[in-house]
Amino acid sequence: MGQAITKFKVGDRVFGTAAPKVGAHAEYISLPEDGAIAPIPKDMDDIEAVALHPGAMTALPFIQGAANIQPGQKILVIGASGSIGSSAVQLAKHFGANVTGVCSTANVDMLKSLGADHVIDYKKTDFTNSGEHYDIVFDTVGKSSFSEAKRVLKPQGIYLTTVISRSILLQMLWTSLLGGKKAQIVFAGLRPVEEKKSYLALLLDLVKSGKYKPVVDRSYSFAQIAEAHRYVETGRKKGTVVIDVNRKATSHT
Ligand SMILES: NC(=O)c1ccc[n+]([C@@H]2O[C@H](COP(=O)([O-])OP(=O)(O)OC[C@H]3O[C@@H](n4cnc5c(N)ncnc54)[C@H](OP(=O)(O)O)[C@@H]3O)[C@@H](O)[C@H]2O)c1
Secondary structure, three states: OOOOOOOOOOOOEEEEOOOOOOOOOOOOOHHHHHHEEEEEOOOOHHHHHHHHHHHHHHHHHHHHOOOOOHHHHHHHOOOOHHHHHHHHHHHHHHOEHHHHEOOOOHHHHHHOOOOOOOOOOOOOOOOOOOOOEEEEEEEEOOOOOOOHHOEEEOEEEEEEEEEOOOHHHHHHHHHHOOOEEEEEEEOOHOOOHHHHHHHHHHHHHHHHHOOOOOOEEEEEHHHHHHHHHHHHHOOOOEEEEEOOOOOOOOOOO
């Protein structure tokens, strides 16, 4: 805290993002007062507050930013049980969309509890054979391709993916020059700070009104960070995994 700081006082609990700067696996970090930080709602614990950011702050620039999602539109979310996916399902419902989530059998009930209108179990059904057509296909885990998604996109539909590849960059370029179906990737951490602040404000409103709740898979102490990474790298986590730097325990909860 410097002398000129007016928005916060010592002891305030805050959450937010340091992106594109890295280093938030730390007990302390220095951020400007006018950065993308906000007070943690008083009924929310630190673990949940940390988990607010990675999913929702990545999903919002895709579905509200790039796709400009509208009430009544149909969205297919691939990887809907992950961090970005579980956020995208809840946020798309908030925007009034009809949401279909794609996940494995083990996560079907969780997706329904998050508000998904329909769930496709990819162990049983290939989403390209669903017979449905969507305004938005949002692949949050990079498990599909634009050519697959095109089969289920409406004529002006948009395919979003979080995972960079040479093909998505080329597809984004050439589909931006033509009418019809579009492909797009967004780099959420690189969005301007004012945009991030608007997403934080929306998120806080949704949390306070009970319309958004981050999915926390489990948390680990800092001493267990290698185990935490190994778990995340299985590709099977549900929602977000949190590192609790204050916890002394040596196993996850
Ligand atoms: N562009 C950006 O700005 C940006 C920002 C942040 C992250 N990312 C990237 O986004 C990606 C996703 O991150 P995340 O943390 O949200 O993922 P995550 O939580 O690790 O994803 C795990 C989930 O993926 C599901 N999954 C695995 N294979 C699947 C498949 N074939 N079909 C459908 N679901 C499947 C799993 O569910 P099941 O167990 O049911 O299969 C699991 O629940 C990462 O590659 C990350 O690098 C991009």
